[in-house]
Structures are given as structure tokens and as C-alpha cells.
Amino acid sequence: MSSINPDPLLKLYRDSETIREDFGHSITDRVVIDIFAYSEKLANRVVCREKVQASSWRESIDKIVISRTFGYPIMLGLLGLIFWITIVGANLPSQLLSTALFAFQDLLTQGFNALGAPAWLHGFLVLGMYRTLAWVVSVMLPPMAIFFPLFTLLEDLGYLPRVAFNLDNMFKKAKxxxxxxxxxxxxxxxxxxxxxxxxxxxxxxxxxxxxxTNNFVPCNGRFPTLIAIASIFTAGMAAFSQSLLAASSVILMVLLGILVTFAVSWGLSVTLLKGEPSSMVLELPPYRRPKIRAVLYRSMLDRTLFVLRRAVIVAAPA
Structure with missing residues (x-):
């Protein structure tokens, strides 16, 4: 039985440690960059192009959208704009919907009284179940009907992968x-x-x-609740100031959730789940013209009504 000479293995291990010390945790990124650079070099040798294409408008936009200087402000600005539009646009529909639903509650009360229904049945069905559902629908439906189409519009436009690209470096710092x-x-x-x-x-x-760590990020189902809570605490102010302050409050809560995600990810990576972060290769899709019908269908049917149905199912027994 032949024995393995450990000298080559030790030399290989020492060389790898030296390279790791020189490049740090970016060694995996360096390997991926070299692979793509070599692939591009080979492609340039065998592919003939008639003329060099000038930088398209998409590349010009990406230089701004995914830049270190403007990438994060643009993300925060778009997020704040969406929240502000949602808060401002949902106020009047929520009031109208609440007025209509509670007016129908009075009609239900009159109907129960005319039928001579017992008080406990009226209290259970009308004052309990129906009133709870009326509050849930009037508070959650208008914000979702505005927020989901706007969020789906950014998704259909091709901006969300750019958000992932901007946040990649921060996740690597969180290991x-x-x-x-x-x-x-x-x-x-x-x-x-x-x-x-x-x-x-x-x-x-x-x-x-x-x-x-995914649960630390508020999902779309929680946004109407966050917006409603923010609007309640800012009640009594001028309409424009109230909407701006409410939108800023929601943004701060979202940023807090993201910071907690980074902190918990880093804590798990250095304690219970130790290891080195792997590299990510992300192909940015081209910007697309949003399909309004598809956006409305996905946002209203697949998201708004789906989340509202879950909220109604949970709220009705309460």
C-alpha cells in the first residue's frame, strides 16, 4: 500500500492561504471575474462583428441606477414615492368605503330588528363579524389597490434586479x-x-x-397595516405634512427591518452558521415596457385579492 506524500498538499494549502490573505473574501469574485473575462476574450477571437455598437440608452441608465453614488438614493426615493402615493391616494377611498360599509351595517341592524332576531345573534353577526370585516376591508383594500400595481410596475419594468445588484455588496459585508x-x-x-x-x-x-431572516422584511400584506398605523399617529396634521411624515415613518420601519436582516445574517454567519459567502453572478435583464393589463391582473387578482382574502379569513373569527 503506497503512502501519499504530504508535501505537495501542504504546499498547495500554503499557496491557497497566501492567495486568500492577499485577496481576502473577494477571491471568489476574482475567480468569477477572470472566468468571464477569459470567456469574453475567447468570444472576441471567434465572433466577427460588423461594427462596434455604441452604448445604448439602457447602459446609460444603468450607469446611474446601479452606481454607488446614485443607486441607494434612487432606491430610497422610489420607495418613498410609492409609499407617499399610496398614503395620499388611499385616504379618500378608505373614507368612502368605510362610510358605505358602515351605512350598510345600519341597514343590517334594521333588518335584524324587523325580523325579531335575538340580541346575541345581532351582536355576533353584525356588531362583531361584519363590523370587523368592514374595518379590515376599508383600511386594507385601498392601500393595497394602489401599492401592489406600483410595486408590480417596477418589477415588470426590470428595476428590481438592479435593486438586488445594489444590495449585493452589503450582504457580502454581512457574510x-x-x-x-x-x-x-x-x-x-x-x-x-x-x-x-x-x-x-x-x-x-x-x-x-x-x-x-426573510421574516424581518415586511411583506406587502403588512404594508397597509404599517401605513394605517403611521396615518393614525400623524392624524391632526396638515394633509400634505401628514402624508409625508407617514411615508417617512413606513420607510424607516422598512429600513429597520433591512438593518435587522443584515445584523442577524452577520450574527448567524459568525456563530451558529460559520462560513464564507459565495459569489453571485447576476444577469441584469433589459428594461421592458410594462404591460398595463398584465400589471393590473397580477397586482389586483394575484396579490391584492389574495392578501385581502387571507386577512378576511383571519379577521372574521376575531
């Missing part, structure tokens, strides 16, 4: 996989969908971190 930012962005739509989308992460350690 997590850059793909976790995709699952977090998916969590804005639904935390259950964010957990399911964690399967795109190859490493079991990083996949578990993404699953455990």
Missing part, C-alpha cells in the same frame, strides 16, 4: 450570499414566496440564513 437580496426583495411581495425562492441559493448554510 451572507448576494442572492439573499433577491429573496429579500421577493419577501417584499410575500414572505412565503421569499422563503420558497431561497432555493436559488446553492449553499445550504446561506440558504438557511436567507430563510431565517
Amino acid at each position: 451572507a450570499c448576494g442572492k439573499q437580496c433577491l429573496t429579500m426583495c421577493m419577501g417584499f411581495g410575500c414572505n412565503a414566496a421569499g422563503v420558497v425562492s431561497a432555493r436559488i441559493i446553492d449553499s445550504p448554510r446561506e440558504r438557511l440564513i436567507a430563510i431565517l
